[in-house]
Amino acid sequence: MFSRVIVDAAYALESSPRYLRVRRFFDNLLNNSNYRYKRYFDLFMMALILSSVFILIRDVKFRQEDWLAIFNDYIISVIFLIEYILRLWVSSNSAKIIIEQYEKDELLHRRFRARRAVFKVFHAKWKYMSSLPAIIDLLAIMPFFHEMRLFRLFIIFRVFKLFRYTQNMQQFGAILATKKFELLTLLTFSVLILFVASVLIYVMEALNPDSPVNTLFDALYWAIVTISTVGYGDVTPITHEGRIVAIAVIVSGVAVLAFATSIVVSAFSENIESIRENKLAQEVQKLKHFYLICGYGAIAGHTAAKLRRMGRNVVVLDENPERIESARKHHHLSIGIDPSSLETYRALGIDIDRQISAVILLGDTDVKNVYTALTLRSISRQVKILSILHDKKHRRKLEISGVNEVIYAQELIGQLSREYSGHPIAFEALYALRAENTGVQMDEILIDERMSRVIKTVKDLKIRGRRIILLGVQSQREKRFVFNPPQDYRLEENDLIVVIAENSMLHEYRVALHKEGV
């Protein structure tokens, strides 16, 4: 009966979209550093912790205000308790554990062992509860029992909770964890020295009435102060034997410090690249929109620099360390990872459809670009992909792999040469309009929903009387470019008008259009 109930409950939970959605939400909020709202949650929790510590400090010399006491002892503690319960809930999937056990038993044609499943569930929860962060969380709730004065000091555990909410601290911990063995060796060595030194100094000094070392605690205190090279001088050995012990402790103290420093420094220098990559990935996650350039070379350098001059965000990916170093020298946001690997985009934690304006494939070879395009297409069907083509015969392959625009430099240059040979002045005029520094530019203006309410025809654009040339309209209705449209030509939402004007006039006109539909 009991078995039936828990299996049914487990299946019901696992098949409920609402339950799964809520669970995923809390899991993201508490544990997923790439989740948009986690940052706000972390900031909120940090504010609670700091206010709690502030109340504790204030409590030392001033009379506690009632409302502050209630806030500190109940409200904050209850919030922490809720957080603890939520963390415990999402730490392991109990329903899944029960279902796995049930299906395994079914497969082996044996009776469902409910007790074993429940044990596994508790074991998973206990594993989480006994982890250091969970213990700190639990201790941080303790001030709830404010009647017990000792528990008030547990507020200080709330400070340790800060580690949870600051990614830098987590990274610091993770880096030190890579040197776990060395740190443990150092700790064992130090404890051994402390133990031997304390016992020896006690044996040598305790019977001497003039010596300040009278108890084993005095001996331990002296050993720690000496080995750490702090040396307060309040407790000092006075016998020859004691001083010999002191010399040994001082020498080993220097060794311990040097050893500790070198472990920390080497841990950081070994991980500096991954720290940098993580930091950069975080920066990329924060960008609202950006162009992603895959493969860095001369064309990528020019493109990135110009896009940045236009105020666009650019992120460069390349697995070659030299090329990525060169990109960094030019101050581009660059990450040294393989753009053709799926893992790259998972590690970056970006929302391709939302954040990426377009991907520009500028790899060395067409093979590389096709491979990267396929990787990107397997993640997103929408993202716009533009690729350079190295060999004409590969054009079709790039198109099949999902590239929206293929750029073949040779063809373009052939076209330009032909144009220039034919009518150089007309060509130069068009070329000048495309350049950045002629003072006059050709630009597109989108008729958005708001503008379309006021602007019904070309006449409503009020181009006449302004020094603006309306070249034409990219019409949504006609699905073509309408050159030099007449004054009564009907305009609709999402039509694009192409105008030529002097830079400041164009800016003024754009503002006017957006403000009030001219």
Next chain:
Amino acid sequence: MDVTSIVVFGYGEYAKEIARQIRYDYARLVIYSLHEEYVEAAQADGLEAHLADLEDNWDELASYDLPTTRFICALEEEAENVFLTLSLRDRFPEAIIIAMASTQENASKLKLAGANKVVAELLTTSNLIIEKLEKPVITALLEELMDSQRDLQVAQITLREDSCAVGKHLNEVLKLNEHNVILLAVVDFRMSESFIFTAKGYNHMLDPGDVLVVIGYDKDIKAFEKEIGGSCETNSSHWSR
């Protein structure tokens, strides 16, 4: 004057593509290469090709009518290309030379060597990438304007002495223009070679020899040209395509 001959130097990747694109547009297309195998490749593609030497004095080019000929320097080696441009400029001061460069640095060297126009691969490609992303409609429009097979064209009209537009202000011509063409810019070679864009609203007095840059459909441009010339009773303007 209409361009009749194109001389392309080199038959590498770029030169090949240039030759492919212009081979049917002009009466004569000649390839000069420094390598025997390139000459053979060009001949195999059905083109007129000759072997050349950088040390040449290029006497055989003297037979070309320079105003109707364009030299395109697209040798595979950048240094050779610069040397070639310099030699051609030295030998033919009036020639119109178009040169290919991979980087901006080489582009400036080619300019110094005397090229009239330098097409820099890097800059051109990266500009096109950005335009395709940021201004897709304009890019498509410019591509259409550059495509000689399409109706919408950009053209240049040179005003002759007897053109009715001579002596008039630019604004008057703009008002008179009832054809479906847009007058984009004017180049006054007597004042400077830079463009006077009509969008800037500068009221320029038109002189003979000024070149008008117009955009429009083929037939409209022809009608506009005729109107400017027609009122002067002769076909006074010339526009080359």
